[in-house]
Amino acid sequence: MNQVQNFTKGLFKENPVFVMMLGLCPALGVTTSAINGLGMGLATTFVLLMSNIVVSIIKKSIPPKVRIPSFIVIIASFVTIVDLTMNAYLPALHKELGLFIPLIVVNCLVMGRAEGFASKNNTFSSIIDAIGMGFGFAIALTILGGVREILGSGAIFGITLVDADLMLAFVLAPGAFIGLGYLIALHRLIKSN
Amino acid sequence: MEYIIIIISAIFVNNIVLAKFLGICPFVGVSAKTDTAIGMSGAVMFVMTIATIITWLIKTYILKVYELQFLEIISFILVISSLVQLVEIILKKVSPPLFQALGIYLPLITTNCAILGVAIEASGANEFGLLQSTVFAIANAIGFGLVMILFASLREHLDLVNVPKGMRGVPASFIVAGILALAFMGFSGLV
Numbered sequence: 001m002n003q004v005q006n007f008t009k010g011l012f013k014e015n016p017v018f019v020m021m022l023g024l025c026p027a028l029g030v031t032t033s034a035i036n037g038l039g040m041g042l043a044t045t046f047v048l049l050m051s052n053i054v055v056s057i058i059k060k061s062i063p064p065k066v067r068i069p070s071f072i073v074i075i076a077s078f079v080t081i082v083d084l085t086m087n088a089y090l091p092a093l094h095k096e097l098g099l100f101i102p103l104i105v106v107n108c109l110v111m112g113r114a115e116g117f118a119s120k121n122n123t124f125s126s127i128i129d130a131i132g133m134g135f136g137f138a139i140a141l142t143i144l145g146g147v148r149e150i151l152g153s154g155a156i157f158g159i160t161l162v163d164a165d166l167m168l169a170f171v172l173a174p175g176a177f178i179g180l181g182y183l184i185a186l187h188r189l190i191k192s193n
Numbered sequence: 194m195e196y197i198i199i200i201i202s203a204i205f206v207n208n209i210v211l212a213k214f215l216g217i218c219p220f221v222g223v224s225a226k227t228d229t230a231i232g233m234s235g236a237v238m239f240v241m242t243i244a245t246i247i248t249w250l251i252k253t254y255i256l257k258v259y260e261l262q263f264l265e266i267i268s269f270i271l272v273i274s275s276l277v278q279l280v281e282i283i284l285k286k287v288s289p290p291l292f293q294a295l296g297i298y299l300p301l302i303t304t305n306c307a308i309l310g311v312a313i314e315a316s317g318a319n320e321f322g323l324l325q326s327t328v329f330a331i332a333n334a335i336g337f338g339l340v341m342i343l344f345a346s347l348r349e350h351l352d353l354v355n356v357p358k359g360m361r362g363v364p365a366s367f368i369v370a371g372i373l374a375l376a377f378m379g380f381s382g383l384v
Contacts (some may be wrong), residue, residue: 021218021221021363023219024217024218024221025214025215025216025218025306026214028214028217029213029214029215051195068274069271069274069275071270072270072271073267074275076266076267076270076271077267080263080264080266080267081267082290084263098383099213099310099313099314102265102266102309102313103215103306103309103310105266105309106270106305106306106309107306108218114361143356160313169349169378173211173212173214173374173377173378174371174372174374174375174378175371176214176371176374177367177368177370177371177374178368178371178372179258180367181360181363181364181365181366181367181368181370181371182364182368183358184364184367185360186361188364189359
């Protein structure tokens, strides 16, 4: 496969959140602001990249029967690294993202790419795939976080645009579902044109 | 009284799906029919309760004693995924009818973040005892089942309605879920 195509597919055409519906729990749970969405997206990208690299290197030495548990252990190791590193250097963001950092380990996106792509392709393709998919995930989360932040508190990346009480529901739980619903519909509309 | 607060809070106020956003994949994936929603909820309740008890014991008597807390994520996920396999084997031998009902949902549960999420919360931030953790897990599973069944019944009706083309399917379901979450926000302040 063409490497450029391999990279760009994750950004729009096969976007993990809007098209494949993978990793929806963090996509809904942490996107109360654009910066949280970006932080979560980059943390997931790191885990995805590292697990794709390791899986694609050792894929030949893993017996097919214990494939899934081995992938889980690989992913869980990198999630632990992210968890401890963030706790040490970005404690504020770590507290905001909370439970969803350890839950990257059960993010279907990471497992899905390890099983569906890295276990079948060479290391270079896997790296490109992981970066493309990871950035697609990060972009989707940042857009959803941005929309919710603008509509809910009139700010973007913490910079106040409108100094007023807007639709508070968008920062709370219902706004996540409604915002994502409209964004998926919008993505379909752009794709079909 | 303490247990009643845990139960009400987990089912209604901090609902696992609508307020904490855990277990969204099965919530969207297998909630198209009421039957499958009931099957999935049963399987989740079964595994969530056992997994929470076992991970609580591991955390308290192994990880804390030997100061190995950094191994929490790896050990919990390994325990949960092997537990799911074990439950599958035992159910197949002991109770074939139950296996028939829950069997196809069990493999899906390993990657259900609700199980790991509840296990981490019960033994971590909340600092629950063993009995409290068990009650917490059962209550969360009931909350999951309640929302799954409510949402499945809503989606069965949604199929019959003429929705604009771009909104058909998943987007419309998310809007419905948003309205359901709005309704559940009415419970906040109850506890």
